[in-house]
Amino acid sequence: MRIRSFFMMIGTGVLTAVAVSSCARASATNERRHDFPDVFDIAYTPDTLHGHNGLFTDAGAWIGFTPPEKGNWVNGFCGPYSIDMNRRQWLAKSAVTVHPTSAGEILSDSTCYYPGELLLSAKYNDGEIRQQLHFIDANSMLLTVESTLGCPLQYSGEGWAEGMELTKNGNSVFATHDSGETFVISFPQDVYLEVKDGNYLAETQRGNIGHIALGFFYTKDEAMAGVSRILTLLDDPGAALADNRKRWEGYLAATLRDDMPADYDRIAVKSMTTLASNHRAARGGLLHDGIIPSHAVGYFIGLWAWDSWRFCAGAANFDPELAKNNIRAMFDYQQPDGMVIDCIYTDPAENNARDSKPPLVCWAVDKIYEATGDKSFLAEMYPRLLAYHKWWYAKRDHDGNGMCEYGSTDGTLEAAAWESGMDNAIRFDDVNMLANEGYGDAWSMDQESVDLNAYLAQECRLLKKFAEILGEKFDAPDHSGKVADYFFDKDRKFFFDRKLADRSFAGDPGCEAYTMLWTRLATPEQVKDMMPLLQDTTKFSTYIPFPTVAVDNPKYNPRGYWRGPIWLDQTYFAISGLRNYGYGELADSYTRQVFDRLDGLKAGAPIHENYDTHTGARLKAPHFSWSASHLIMLYKEYTGK
Structure with a gap:
């Protein structure tokens, strides 16, 4: 697959049906946060590298994300956006976008913002790709991708900011801005990964449920030292997600x-x-x-x-x-x-x-x-x-x-x-x-x-x-x-x-x-x-x-x-x-x-x-x-x- 050019819509199509929303699906769980769907409307697809309507951010992180706008869809969460006072900008339009290898056009899409959880769903003729984003701590996040399509999935970034350099380290992508801020995308070992022409391409061998660990560091040296901790999230993602649930359920119970x-x-x-x-x-x-x-x-x-x-x-x-x-x-x-x-x-x-x-x-x-x-x-x-x-x-x-x-x-x-x-x-x-x-x-x-x-x-x-x-x-x-x-x-x-x-x-x-x-x-x-x-x-x-x-x-x-x-x-x-x-x-x-x-x-x-x-x-x-x-x-x- 040829890696797509920046700021190009991937997998878009005319919305011909209304899918079961991510909010409706999640509300069937027993997590109390799912009683509060779309707590904020922050949908924003960055066509420039500045501006937003608020961010999904948590745990003290200095980055945030947004769900894409329905009229300007990206099949991934938009971001990350750097929150630092002196240099505020999008590091990417979407650092991780998901593409099925054989599924046709997206028929409908939906997003939902729960307390501490961001969801995104894209529905195709043969099934659905559903993504969930959680912050684990100030430096790490877990992206969970669930597909019912039955075909392999491909991942790439879209719209990297000027001044970003991408390198491969093991099965991780290091996206480093010339300010030093570094965003790390780590895939499981059974995922094929290459970095070339200023972007990356990753492909799964199967298309059911997978996890991608994300990290953010203030310098590339910090990223090199911290990537091993990010990778441990892939060893037991369930435990990390359970910690996120426990923290937010505690917030809600106390409030x-x-x-x-x-x-x-x-x-x-x-x-x-x-x-x-x-x-x-x-x-x-x-x-x-x-x-x-x-x-x-x-x-x-x-x-x-x-x-x-x-x-x-x-x-x-x-x-x-x-x-x-x-x-x-x-x-x-x-x-x-x-x-x-x-x-x-x-x-x-x-x-x-x-x-x-x-x-x-x-x-x-x-x-x-x-x-x-x-x-x-x-x-x-x-x-x-x-x-x-x-x-x-x-x-x-x-x-x-x-x-x-x-x-x-x-x-x-x-x-x-x-x-x-x-x-x-x-x-x-x-x-x-x-x-x-x-x-x-x-x-x-x-x-x-x-x-x-x-x-x-x-x-x-x-x-x-x-x-x-x-x-x-x-x-x-x-x-x-x-x-x-x-x-x-x-x-x-x-x-x-x-x-x-x-x-x-x-x-x-x-x-x-x-x-x-x-x-x-x-x-x-x-x-x-x-x-x-x-x-x-x-x-x-x-x-x-x-x-x-x-x-x-x-x-x-x-x-x-x-x-x-x-x-x-x-x-x-x-x-x-x-x-x-x-x-x-x-x-x-x-x-x-x-x-x-x-x-x-x-x-x-x-x-x-x-x-x-x-x-x-x-x-x-x-x-x-x-x-x-x-x-x-x-x-x-x-x-x-």
Whole structure:
């Protein structure tokens, strides 16, 4: 057989019938993941070497795949796609395509994306070829090919990227990019294999069930050293696939409740799968595994501080080891003065130490502890957490009154706004920067922030809890008793930031006030006073509830990032906060608004960074871990039926 030219459709034909879908066939199994077919619609056939709609990726791998589009079919999974921040591209249109030696045209095709499993089926006159793809770990995958055609099968790659060199090593193909990234395709010993003319051809002697082991390495030397481990997957593929099933069944068991509507279960599974898909293994400057904000967007291929704390809170129940390592990854770069920097990347030269991020890490550690009871992890983290807590009062309390401000190490308002996490929030429109006396690297906004001090009060409470569990000393500042009264405006009956110059309340009603309910710092009387504003449909009780600023604010912008849209962390803080004060039925009602109205949430659409508060339309980055994590928490806390 002549090896086909690149980007040429192989085995296509007019679809004249509808085959029994891969989803329908798999649903007959007893695996719980098969209750959730097509959890995401990520079909994409790369006709260029860039772009995708999200990837099937798992176990921390730095590559992903997509099922082909029905209108642009390839008889194999598309990819791999390299996820690294600095070089994101398809290494192949399809590194492994399957061709029967005598079967005619494909009559119909189908694909399905289950949690942790990608399926593809092509039906011919005389039978069917069915492919399954599973990640075994961060470096290895198993491709299972089942054929009922009765003829030998041939395999080749299609559409290799420019800069790829293919070589043969034993019965393995090494496809090495000039960046060094190497994709390995290993066949059983009874499969004929040749590499020539920039591609490979493999042919089976029989056409029933077979396995192909796939590997991905950052350099060719790593591939040479690791190929033997990839080959062991072919010795006992059943055991490796059983491990994959066990891992995902464990994820599902830890995530799902037995008393929820099926469509809400689907939301929880989508959310958990989003977090699992954004897991990246330790690489380069990322010294521990972690969860990135979104594998689908190049500028989000790194770890951010408060993003990480949120992700870890969501992942604590189903993958606590990943949550622990994500926290360790951020603290690998803790500064000598205790600061935890904003974000870190595989290339440490890209790290941002101009600012920190809102302090929610003790909350995440507590979630992990509650899920695992792991005192050793508490003991490992406690001194680091304590040092970080002290840093805020040393470097971000301009006048020493125990109320902190967001700031930066370089004196810029840009970095200080980043430190708040709410980059362009309306409340910062009139802020100025002040140098903190005695420190050349410490600057504060001239405004004390209610959310920051609420977070610090909660962190203080949790640090005391950890100290008691461990028998350790707590010797950090504790100003939590002053926060509620200090930031509550009795005239407007809401919580606001305060200006340093005259202690006046700053800005207009916004989402920063929700944190006072979530952290349980507000008094019941204050919450009662807030309820008319919170339930006002012209302000916060909107189609999707609890926007980042009241919608009747003249500066409100439905697509304005932190100046209007729904961010699900803030919506979660408000709903969970209402639950804290006995408004459970109202909290459930708002949860249903979120679950029932966000665009595509119950279907195959990805979970997005933020949403339009009036329509539920998806905004900004897709496959977003932050939103997914808070959807899991909303699901866990929901009490309605």
